[in-house]
Amino acid sequence: MDDYLTDEQTVFDVEDVNKIIKDTLETVIGENSYKHSRVNQWSTNVVEQCLLRLSKLGKPYKYIVNCFIMQKNGAGQQTATSCFWDNSSDGSCMVKWEKDSMYVQVSVFGLAI
């Protein structure tokens, strides 16, 4: 007999993921200013902690977390993403976070197994 999965488990919950990302950013970066020596550690910590919390949701999903941190310097920047997946079960969530000294963008992609 096949396992029965509720609709709840096979839909990518954007709100939950949004909350996880925001909490992680507050915890890891918080009120700090852009520092070249620490940015590497911040971006690594953000993706690792997001992934840990996402896997704890216990949903049958594979996750990809992308974190982008850019110093505010007047430079222009543009990002585009394109996905080839199953629209009914897969989804993404993007959080843009702006501080005085930097821009942070975190994207989470969830693909149903």
Place this chain on the structure above:
Amino acid sequence: MEEYSSGDDVNLFFYINTVIKSSIVSLLKFCIEGVIGGTDYNQNKINQWTASIVEHSLTHLVKLGRPFKYIVNCSVMQKSGAGLHTANSCYWDTTTDGSCTVRWENRTMYCVVSVFAVAM
């Protein structure tokens, strides 16, 4: 009933990580060059350029005909001395899924394209 051999998974894994990865890298470079090769950073066109890069890359990847879901991410940044950091982390099946990142630059901009391939 089909016969299953565990050797097949290992061969597929090897194939994915060597043969396909190198062809994806060349494919991405080709797509980037085709769209922004020989141009300077232009704020009016950048939106269109990044969209073209991801669309062309995805179209070519799908044409490979492999049983994968794809995510293509492209970032273009103007060269002006600002610091930039990107990190990716993935929670997937390491035997069948993989990713590939290509960095490209010219006189006025940096371009980073990442492809994530997840087995269906």
